[in-house]
Amino acid sequence: MIKFANNFDMNLRLAFGYTSLIGYYSGKVISYNTRSTRCSRCEHGHTKSDHDCRKNFDGSARAMEPDMSVDLVTNNKLLKEENVIISVLIGDDDSSAIAAVRQEASHEVEKWSDTNHAKKNLTSRLYKLSLSAKVVNYFGQLFVRVLNHHKGNVEDTAEALKNIVPHAYGTHDKCKEWLKCHEKDNNFIYKDLPKKTTFN
Ligand SMILES: [Zn+2]
Ligand SMILES: [Zn+2]
Ligand SMILES: [Zn+2]
Incomplete structure:
Protein backbone atom coordinates (compact mmCIF):
# COMPACT_ATOMS: atom_id res chain seq x y z
CA MET A 1 0.00 0.00 0.00
CA ILE A 2 1.33 3.33 -1.03
CA LYS A 3 0.36 6.81 -0.06
CA PHE A 4 0.34 9.19 -2.86
CA ALA A 5 1.14 12.82 -2.25
CA ASN A 6 0.81 15.60 -4.73
CA ASN A 7 1.79 19.19 -4.66
CA PHE A 8 1.31 21.60 -7.43
CA ASP A 9 2.02 25.20 -7.94
CA MET A 10 -0.37 26.08 -10.71
CA ASN A 11 0.70 29.67 -10.76
CA LEU A 12 1.03 30.64 -14.41
CA ARG A 13 4.40 32.26 -13.92
CA LEU A 14 5.86 29.18 -12.33
CA ALA A 15 4.26 25.92 -13.35
CA PHE A 16 5.96 23.41 -11.14
CA GLY A 17 4.74 20.18 -9.61
CA TYR A 18 6.03 17.26 -7.60
CA THR A 19 4.63 13.91 -6.64
CA SER A 20 5.88 11.39 -4.16
CA LEU A 21 5.19 7.81 -3.21
CA ILE A 22 5.22 7.15 0.52
CA GLY A 23 4.99 3.69 2.03
CA TYR A 24 1.83 3.30 4.07
CA TYR A 25 3.47 1.11 6.72
CA SER A 26 7.01 2.52 6.67
CA GLY A 27 6.07 6.17 6.25
CA LYS A 28 9.15 6.46 4.08
CA VAL A 29 9.44 8.18 0.73
CA ILE A 30 9.99 5.50 -1.88
CA SER A 31 10.14 7.65 -4.94
CA TYR A 32 9.39 11.13 -6.18
CA ASN A 33 9.40 13.16 -9.33
CA THR A 34 9.05 16.72 -10.47
CA ARG A 35 7.81 18.57 -13.51
CA SER A 36 8.57 22.06 -14.54
CA THR A 37 7.42 23.88 -17.62
CA ARG A 38 9.95 26.64 -17.12
CA CYS A 39 13.63 27.14 -16.46
CA SER A 40 15.05 30.43 -15.28
CA ARG A 41 18.38 29.81 -17.01
CA CYS A 42 16.70 29.26 -20.37
CA GLU A 43 14.73 32.41 -19.78
CA HIS A 44 17.97 34.29 -19.20
CA GLY A 45 19.00 33.29 -22.71
CA HIS A 46 21.21 30.31 -21.92
CA THR A 47 21.11 27.42 -24.37
CA LYS A 48 19.51 24.25 -23.04
CA SER A 49 22.80 22.29 -23.08
CA ASP A 50 25.00 24.63 -21.03
CA HIS A 51 23.21 24.14 -17.70
CA ASP A 52 21.30 21.63 -15.58
CA CYS A 53 18.03 22.51 -17.27
CA ARG A 54 14.90 22.37 -15.11
CA LYS A 55 12.41 22.38 -17.91
CA ASN A 56 11.19 18.83 -18.40
CA PHE A 57 7.56 19.23 -19.35
CA ASP A 58 5.80 20.76 -22.30
CA GLY A 59 2.15 20.01 -21.60
CA SER A 60 -0.33 22.05 -19.61
CA ALA A 61 -0.01 22.35 -15.84
CA ARG A 62 -3.17 20.29 -15.55
CA ALA A 63 -1.62 17.41 -17.46
CA MET A 64 1.27 17.24 -15.00
CA GLU A 65 -0.39 15.20 -12.31
CA PRO A 66 -1.48 12.26 -14.50
CA ASP A 67 1.89 12.31 -16.26
CA MET A 68 3.90 12.19 -13.03
CA SER A 69 1.64 9.54 -11.53
CA VAL A 70 2.07 7.14 -14.42
CA ASP A 71 5.80 7.73 -14.26
CA LEU A 72 5.95 6.94 -10.55
CA VAL A 73 3.51 4.07 -10.32
CA THR A 74 3.59 2.13 -13.56
CA ASN A 75 6.86 3.15 -15.26
CA ASN A 76 9.00 3.38 -12.15
CA LYS A 77 12.47 1.94 -12.76
CA LEU A 78 13.19 1.52 -9.04
CA LEU A 79 10.05 -0.56 -8.54
CA LYS A 80 10.66 -2.60 -11.66
CA GLU A 81 14.19 -3.46 -10.54
CA GLU A 82 12.84 -4.78 -7.26
CA ASN A 83 9.94 -6.57 -8.93
CA VAL A 84 7.41 -4.52 -7.00
CA ILE A 85 3.98 -3.55 -8.25
CA ILE A 86 1.70 -1.06 -6.56
CA SER A 87 -1.77 -2.44 -6.11
CA VAL A 88 -3.24 0.05 -3.63
CA LEU A 89 -2.95 3.80 -3.92
CA ILE A 90 -4.11 6.01 -1.09
CA GLY A 91 -4.70 9.65 -1.78
CA ASP A 92 -6.62 12.47 -3.29
CA ASP A 93 -10.26 11.66 -4.03
CA ASP A 94 -10.90 13.58 -7.19
CA SER A 95 -7.61 13.27 -8.92
CA SER A 96 -7.08 12.41 -12.55
CA ALA A 97 -3.99 10.49 -11.45
CA ILE A 98 -5.69 7.22 -10.63
CA ALA A 99 -7.49 7.16 -13.99
CA ALA A 100 -4.22 7.60 -15.85
CA VAL A 101 -2.48 4.98 -13.73
CA ARG A 102 -5.24 2.44 -14.31
CA GLN A 103 -5.08 2.99 -18.02
CA GLU A 104 -1.34 2.32 -18.09
CA ALA A 105 -1.12 -0.48 -15.54
CA SER A 106 -1.31 -4.11 -16.57
CA HIS A 107 -2.69 -5.06 -13.14
CA GLU A 108 -5.55 -3.87 -10.94
CA VAL A 109 -4.88 -0.76 -8.91
CA GLU A 110 -7.16 -0.19 -5.96
CA LYS A 111 -7.88 3.33 -4.81
CA TRP A 112 -8.23 4.11 -1.12
CA SER A 113 -9.02 7.43 0.48
CA ASP A 114 -7.15 8.58 3.53
ZN1 LIG B 1 21.52 33.77 -16.63
ZN1 LIG C 1 16.95 25.48 -19.00
ZN1 LIG D 1 -27.48 10.49 18.60
Missing part, protein backbone atom coordinates in the same frame (compact mmCIF):
# COMPACT_ATOMS: atom_id res chain seq x y z
CA THR A 115 -9.11 10.30 6.28
CA ASN A 116 -7.78 13.76 5.49
CA HIS A 117 -8.66 13.61 1.82
CA ALA A 118 -12.04 12.04 2.49
CA LYS A 119 -12.91 14.70 5.06
CA LYS A 120 -11.76 17.50 2.79
CA ASN A 121 -13.85 16.06 -0.01
CA LEU A 122 -16.93 15.97 2.20
CA THR A 123 -16.52 19.43 3.69
CA SER A 124 -15.81 21.11 0.36
CA ARG A 125 -19.06 19.65 -0.97
CA LEU A 126 -20.92 20.88 2.10
CA TYR A 127 -19.48 24.37 1.62
CA LYS A 128 -20.89 24.33 -1.90
CA LEU A 129 -24.35 23.91 -0.32
CA SER A 130 -23.74 27.27 1.38
CA LEU A 131 -23.76 25.83 4.89
CA SER A 132 -22.07 27.87 7.58
CA ALA A 133 -18.49 27.07 8.52
CA LYS A 134 -19.63 25.90 11.95
CA VAL A 135 -22.13 23.42 10.53
CA VAL A 136 -19.65 22.16 7.93
CA ASN A 137 -17.09 21.72 10.67
CA TYR A 138 -19.59 19.82 12.81
CA PHE A 139 -20.28 17.30 10.06
CA GLY A 140 -16.60 17.05 9.13
CA GLN A 141 -15.59 16.26 12.69
CA LEU A 142 -18.42 13.82 13.21
CA PHE A 143 -17.40 12.08 9.99
CA VAL A 144 -13.83 11.64 11.26
CA ARG A 145 -15.03 10.47 14.69
CA VAL A 146 -17.19 7.82 13.04
CA LEU A 147 -14.24 6.60 10.96
CA ASN A 148 -12.00 6.44 14.03
CA HIS A 149 -14.53 4.72 16.27
CA HIS A 150 -15.38 1.99 13.79
CA LYS A 151 -11.92 1.47 12.36
CA GLY A 152 -11.53 -1.91 10.71
CA ASN A 153 -15.24 -2.65 10.63
CA VAL A 154 -16.72 -1.81 7.25
CA GLU A 155 -20.35 -2.60 8.09
CA ASP A 156 -20.37 -0.67 11.36
CA THR A 157 -18.68 2.25 9.64
CA ALA A 158 -21.29 2.31 6.87
CA GLU A 159 -24.14 2.16 9.38
CA ALA A 160 -22.65 4.86 11.58
CA LEU A 161 -22.04 7.14 8.57
CA LYS A 162 -25.68 6.79 7.54
CA ASN A 163 -26.68 7.65 11.09
CA ILE A 164 -24.88 11.01 11.12
CA VAL A 165 -27.81 12.92 9.67
CA PRO A 166 -30.52 11.31 11.85
CA HIS A 167 -28.33 12.00 14.90
CA ALA A 168 -27.92 15.64 13.89
CA TYR A 169 -31.68 15.94 13.50
CA GLY A 170 -32.43 14.42 16.90
CA THR A 171 -33.22 10.78 16.08
CA HIS A 172 -30.92 8.75 18.28
CA ASP A 173 -32.25 5.18 18.15
CA LYS A 174 -29.33 3.95 16.03
CA CYS A 175 -26.69 5.99 17.86
CA LYS A 176 -23.85 4.12 19.50
CA GLU A 177 -22.66 4.69 23.09
CA TRP A 178 -19.70 6.85 22.09
CA LEU A 179 -21.94 9.55 20.62
CA LYS A 180 -23.18 10.08 24.18
CA CYS A 181 -26.63 11.20 23.07
CA HIS A 182 -28.51 8.59 25.09
CA GLU A 183 -27.44 9.97 28.44
CA LYS A 184 -29.44 13.15 28.24
CA ASP A 185 -32.15 11.68 26.07
CA ASN A 186 -34.10 14.48 24.48
CA ASN A 187 -32.00 17.21 25.95
CA PHE A 188 -28.77 16.24 24.27
CA ILE A 189 -26.64 19.34 23.83
CA TYR A 190 -25.06 19.76 20.43
CA LYS A 191 -22.19 21.80 21.75
CA ASP A 192 -20.64 22.18 18.32
CA LEU A 193 -23.74 23.44 16.55
CA PRO A 194 -24.63 27.15 16.38
CA LYS A 195 -27.89 26.87 18.33
CA LYS A 196 -26.61 24.09 20.62
CA THR A 197 -29.58 22.04 19.52
CA THR A 198 -30.56 19.81 16.59
CA PHE A 199 -31.47 21.16 13.18
CA ASN A 200 -35.16 20.54 13.92
Whole structure:
Protein backbone atom coordinates (compact mmCIF):
# COMPACT_ATOMS: atom_id res chain seq x y z
CA MET A 1 0.00 0.00 0.00
CA ILE A 2 1.33 3.33 -1.03
CA LYS A 3 0.36 6.81 -0.06
CA PHE A 4 0.34 9.19 -2.86
CA ALA A 5 1.14 12.82 -2.25
CA ASN A 6 0.81 15.60 -4.73
CA ASN A 7 1.79 19.19 -4.66
CA PHE A 8 1.31 21.60 -7.43
CA ASP A 9 2.02 25.20 -7.94
CA MET A 10 -0.37 26.08 -10.71
CA ASN A 11 0.70 29.67 -10.76
CA LEU A 12 1.03 30.64 -14.41
CA ARG A 13 4.40 32.26 -13.92
CA LEU A 14 5.86 29.18 -12.33
CA ALA A 15 4.26 25.92 -13.35
CA PHE A 16 5.96 23.41 -11.14
CA GLY A 17 4.74 20.18 -9.61
CA TYR A 18 6.03 17.26 -7.60
CA THR A 19 4.63 13.91 -6.64
CA SER A 20 5.88 11.39 -4.16
CA LEU A 21 5.19 7.81 -3.21
CA ILE A 22 5.22 7.15 0.52
CA GLY A 23 4.99 3.69 2.03
CA TYR A 24 1.83 3.30 4.07
CA TYR A 25 3.47 1.11 6.72
CA SER A 26 7.01 2.52 6.67
CA GLY A 27 6.07 6.17 6.25
CA LYS A 28 9.15 6.46 4.08
CA VAL A 29 9.44 8.18 0.73
CA ILE A 30 9.99 5.50 -1.88
CA SER A 31 10.14 7.65 -4.94
CA TYR A 32 9.39 11.13 -6.18
CA ASN A 33 9.40 13.16 -9.33
CA THR A 34 9.05 16.72 -10.47
CA ARG A 35 7.81 18.57 -13.51
CA SER A 36 8.57 22.06 -14.54
CA THR A 37 7.42 23.88 -17.62
CA ARG A 38 9.95 26.64 -17.12
CA CYS A 39 13.63 27.14 -16.46
CA SER A 40 15.05 30.43 -15.28
CA ARG A 41 18.38 29.81 -17.01
CA CYS A 42 16.70 29.26 -20.37
CA GLU A 43 14.73 32.41 -19.78
CA HIS A 44 17.97 34.29 -19.20
CA GLY A 45 19.00 33.29 -22.71
CA HIS A 46 21.21 30.31 -21.92
CA THR A 47 21.11 27.42 -24.37
CA LYS A 48 19.51 24.25 -23.04
CA SER A 49 22.80 22.29 -23.08
CA ASP A 50 25.00 24.63 -21.03
CA HIS A 51 23.21 24.14 -17.70
CA ASP A 52 21.30 21.63 -15.58
CA CYS A 53 18.03 22.51 -17.27
CA ARG A 54 14.90 22.37 -15.11
CA LYS A 55 12.41 22.38 -17.91
CA ASN A 56 11.19 18.83 -18.40
CA PHE A 57 7.56 19.23 -19.35
CA ASP A 58 5.80 20.76 -22.30
CA GLY A 59 2.15 20.01 -21.60
CA SER A 60 -0.33 22.05 -19.61
CA ALA A 61 -0.01 22.35 -15.84
CA ARG A 62 -3.17 20.29 -15.55
CA ALA A 63 -1.62 17.41 -17.46
CA MET A 64 1.27 17.24 -15.00
CA GLU A 65 -0.39 15.20 -12.31
CA PRO A 66 -1.48 12.26 -14.50
CA ASP A 67 1.89 12.31 -16.26
CA MET A 68 3.90 12.19 -13.03
CA SER A 69 1.64 9.54 -11.53
CA VAL A 70 2.07 7.14 -14.42
CA ASP A 71 5.80 7.73 -14.26
CA LEU A 72 5.95 6.94 -10.55
CA VAL A 73 3.51 4.07 -10.32
CA THR A 74 3.59 2.13 -13.56
CA ASN A 75 6.86 3.15 -15.26
CA ASN A 76 9.00 3.38 -12.15
CA LYS A 77 12.47 1.94 -12.76
CA LEU A 78 13.19 1.52 -9.04
CA LEU A 79 10.05 -0.56 -8.54
CA LYS A 80 10.66 -2.60 -11.66
CA GLU A 81 14.19 -3.46 -10.54
CA GLU A 82 12.84 -4.78 -7.26
CA ASN A 83 9.94 -6.57 -8.93
CA VAL A 84 7.41 -4.52 -7.00
CA ILE A 85 3.98 -3.55 -8.25
CA ILE A 86 1.70 -1.06 -6.56
CA SER A 87 -1.77 -2.44 -6.11
CA VAL A 88 -3.24 0.05 -3.63
CA LEU A 89 -2.95 3.80 -3.92
CA ILE A 90 -4.11 6.01 -1.09
CA GLY A 91 -4.70 9.65 -1.78
CA ASP A 92 -6.62 12.47 -3.29
CA ASP A 93 -10.26 11.66 -4.03
CA ASP A 94 -10.90 13.58 -7.19
CA SER A 95 -7.61 13.27 -8.92
CA SER A 96 -7.08 12.41 -12.55
CA ALA A 97 -3.99 10.49 -11.45
CA ILE A 98 -5.69 7.22 -10.63
CA ALA A 99 -7.49 7.16 -13.99
CA ALA A 100 -4.22 7.60 -15.85
CA VAL A 101 -2.48 4.98 -13.73
CA ARG A 102 -5.24 2.44 -14.31
CA GLN A 103 -5.08 2.99 -18.02
CA GLU A 104 -1.34 2.32 -18.09
CA ALA A 105 -1.12 -0.48 -15.54
CA SER A 106 -1.31 -4.11 -16.57
CA HIS A 107 -2.69 -5.06 -13.14
CA GLU A 108 -5.55 -3.87 -10.94
CA VAL A 109 -4.88 -0.76 -8.91
CA GLU A 110 -7.16 -0.19 -5.96
CA LYS A 111 -7.88 3.33 -4.81
CA TRP A 112 -8.23 4.11 -1.12
CA SER A 113 -9.02 7.43 0.48
CA ASP A 114 -7.15 8.58 3.53
CA THR A 115 -9.11 10.30 6.28
CA ASN A 116 -7.78 13.76 5.49
CA HIS A 117 -8.66 13.61 1.82
CA ALA A 118 -12.04 12.04 2.49
CA LYS A 119 -12.91 14.70 5.06
CA LYS A 120 -11.76 17.50 2.79
CA ASN A 121 -13.85 16.06 -0.01
CA LEU A 122 -16.93 15.97 2.20
CA THR A 123 -16.52 19.43 3.69
CA SER A 124 -15.81 21.11 0.36
CA ARG A 125 -19.06 19.65 -0.97
CA LEU A 126 -20.92 20.88 2.10
CA TYR A 127 -19.48 24.37 1.62
CA LYS A 128 -20.89 24.33 -1.90
CA LEU A 129 -24.35 23.91 -0.32
CA SER A 130 -23.74 27.27 1.38
CA LEU A 131 -23.76 25.83 4.89
CA SER A 132 -22.07 27.87 7.58
CA ALA A 133 -18.49 27.07 8.52
CA LYS A 134 -19.63 25.90 11.95
CA VAL A 135 -22.13 23.42 10.53
CA VAL A 136 -19.65 22.16 7.93
CA ASN A 137 -17.09 21.72 10.67
CA TYR A 138 -19.59 19.82 12.81
CA PHE A 139 -20.28 17.30 10.06
CA GLY A 140 -16.60 17.05 9.13
CA GLN A 141 -15.59 16.26 12.69
CA LEU A 142 -18.42 13.82 13.21
CA PHE A 143 -17.40 12.08 9.99
CA VAL A 144 -13.83 11.64 11.26
CA ARG A 145 -15.03 10.47 14.69
CA VAL A 146 -17.19 7.82 13.04
CA LEU A 147 -14.24 6.60 10.96
CA ASN A 148 -12.00 6.44 14.03
CA HIS A 149 -14.53 4.72 16.27
CA HIS A 150 -15.38 1.99 13.79
CA LYS A 151 -11.92 1.47 12.36
CA GLY A 152 -11.53 -1.91 10.71
CA ASN A 153 -15.24 -2.65 10.63
CA VAL A 154 -16.72 -1.81 7.25
CA GLU A 155 -20.35 -2.60 8.09
CA ASP A 156 -20.37 -0.67 11.36
CA THR A 157 -18.68 2.25 9.64
CA ALA A 158 -21.29 2.31 6.87
CA GLU A 159 -24.14 2.16 9.38
CA ALA A 160 -22.65 4.86 11.58
CA LEU A 161 -22.04 7.14 8.57
CA LYS A 162 -25.68 6.79 7.54
CA ASN A 163 -26.68 7.65 11.09
CA ILE A 164 -24.88 11.01 11.12
CA VAL A 165 -27.81 12.92 9.67
CA PRO A 166 -30.52 11.31 11.85
CA HIS A 167 -28.33 12.00 14.90
CA ALA A 168 -27.92 15.64 13.89
CA TYR A 169 -31.68 15.94 13.50
CA GLY A 170 -32.43 14.42 16.90
CA THR A 171 -33.22 10.78 16.08
CA HIS A 172 -30.92 8.75 18.28
CA ASP A 173 -32.25 5.18 18.15
CA LYS A 174 -29.33 3.95 16.03
CA CYS A 175 -26.69 5.99 17.86
CA LYS A 176 -23.85 4.12 19.50
CA GLU A 177 -22.66 4.69 23.09
CA TRP A 178 -19.70 6.85 22.09
CA LEU A 179 -21.94 9.55 20.62
CA LYS A 180 -23.18 10.08 24.18
CA CYS A 181 -26.63 11.20 23.07
CA HIS A 182 -28.51 8.59 25.09
CA GLU A 183 -27.44 9.97 28.44
CA LYS A 184 -29.44 13.15 28.24
CA ASP A 185 -32.15 11.68 26.07
CA ASN A 186 -34.10 14.48 24.48
CA ASN A 187 -32.00 17.21 25.95
CA PHE A 188 -28.77 16.24 24.27
CA ILE A 189 -26.64 19.34 23.83
CA TYR A 190 -25.06 19.76 20.43
CA LYS A 191 -22.19 21.80 21.75
CA ASP A 192 -20.64 22.18 18.32
CA LEU A 193 -23.74 23.44 16.55
CA PRO A 194 -24.63 27.15 16.38
CA LYS A 195 -27.89 26.87 18.33
CA LYS A 196 -26.61 24.09 20.62
CA THR A 197 -29.58 22.04 19.52
CA THR A 198 -30.56 19.81 16.59
CA PHE A 199 -31.47 21.16 13.18
CA ASN A 200 -35.16 20.54 13.92
ZN1 LIG B 1 21.52 33.77 -16.63
ZN1 LIG C 1 16.95 25.48 -19.00
ZN1 LIG D 1 -27.48 10.49 18.60
